[in-house]
Amino acid sequence: MISTKLTELLGIDHPVVSAPMGSVSGGGLAAAVTQAGGLGLVGVSYGDAAFIDEHVGYAAERGGVWGVGCVMFTFDERPGLWDKVLGYAPPVIALSFGDASQVRRYVESAVHSGAQVVVQVHDTEQAAVAARAGASVLVAQGAEAGGHHKTQSTLPLIPAVLDVTQGAVPLVAAGGFADGRGLAAALALGADGVMMGTRFAATEESLATAGFKATLVSAATTDTVNTRSFDVVRGIPWDTAYTARSVGNSFTRTWSGRDAELAAARAEVEPEWVAAVARDDTSQRAMFAGEVLDLVHDIRSAADVVRSTVTEAETALARLGPLLHTS
């Protein structure tokens, strides 16, 4: 067992959080992580009302310390979905990708619902905003992450954020973590836990398609690229400060760096792309994955991922003590 400010605040057994990945982190994955003693988050962004009822509903029914992850700007665009989420009374609400006014508004609303509120940040300025807004927990996510991220890397970002918050808010490190060595390193840096995405996408319970899962197992870190193409083809108005790390394929090779052209060609390209995604065409679909691909070699159960991460971290921590010698 590894106890931190995060496990104490949330009442969970292990300082391991599954990222709320859109189209990947459904109720089954979240519930399995929660059941295993971590914090499982349902990714409800890009989800519609039916997705929420199915997946948030499932996690709520299974109970325990579970939560939802909401991309703030996409909720602003979908009136009613936020209240629908709150209706399931998630014990934890994770918020990401909003400007300062959105952060304040959603944090207040989430706190008012009685949830513990987790806010994801990507630099020290965002960390200060989130802490002032009343976040219960911060997630500092580095550019190693799969999917959307900013430019700073996790390793130097974590201590920089801690210097800003002075440890007043539990901090979860995200981006670059896939095993217990990473968890041990996060704790050494002063963080209180890790959030893992790619590692949990490659589990039996994730909603990732068969083609995506096979790619997660076979692809290497050097196969990933940062792109806006999948945002542009879907017409999702992401702030250009964020790019998304994905396994590169024909679609990214064709369109990366040609955002304006792709936007102009959307009427033609999008239907073909949507059809390709529907048939799980890995040469076309988005396959968000982080720099940890070199560390992911199999599809396992989510419970096994939680357990092995904690066990490896315990081993790593136990190995560190003997390095210290009284001088």
Next chain:
Amino acid sequence: MISTKLTELLGIDHPVVSAPMGSVSGGGLAAAVTQAGGLGLVGVSYGDAAFIDEHVGYAAERGGVWGVGCVMFTFDERPGLWDKVLGYAPPVIALSFGDASQVRRYVESAVHSGAQVVVQVHDTEQAAVAARAGASVLVAQGAEAGGHHKTQSTLPLIPAVLDVTQGAVPLVAAGGFADGRGLAAALALGADGVMMGTRFAATEESLATAGFKATLVSAATTDTVNTRSFDVVRGIPWDTAYTARSVGNSFTRTWSGRDAELAAARAEVEPEWVAAVARDDTSQRAMFAGEVLDLVHDIRSAADVVRSTVTEAETALARLGPLLHTS
């Protein structure tokens, strides 16, 4: 005291290495780090025979476990300098930025000289090449680093490299480290020490100019950019797989991303640029610095940096034990 495979192999007190930064890591800095119990490296690349005599000569005279850092491809271009370096019998030779044939050739020559040979790598493929070539120590450097680097980040790179080497070769983590929290994290990941650049550039002993040092103290991580402009204006034939992280200034804003234009305009631009550098014009000069800038707030003695890094790491490691509870 923190003992690792690195400290044992090299016979040093602390697993802290100062990066061999060109034009920054002179004999004074290297000797101070060595004197403080770390491994001090003189950066002799871009150096001429006079630089080697002055700075390598100084470090050699002071003695202890010191070393030199050589950018392999630049030595290939400067016949005679390699033998001049070997003439000072450095106990440690650190090699970086060479293709597979250069790695094999320089490692063999360095081993033959009796030195411990450190090879810097940036991905798992380079790690396998360096280990096969007979490196005594690997440095895995991530994209957080100041100066030249590839694209993968340190945090996921370290465990990926360890999976390749199976721990058979001591591993130093580089890129993103500036204090003892970072050293503790590197050890938790399974590395045997850290190499720090930016933190040692911001020391009393470094050869960084007054303007550069003031910038290191005042600039933030978000002020850094990855650029090839300084390579192009100097006409140094860097492999385009590598960019250099520098504090952004007028020069990078003018020329970044316009490599071909800058190369074409070199005859005109270079003399002006060289003159600006000579008067320490921070709007023009290269100021290589890593993503750790948010963690660097002062100019200190190199010995103080070594001491505080080790002390902070000891504190971080001692704090980790109590997190473990028997379940």
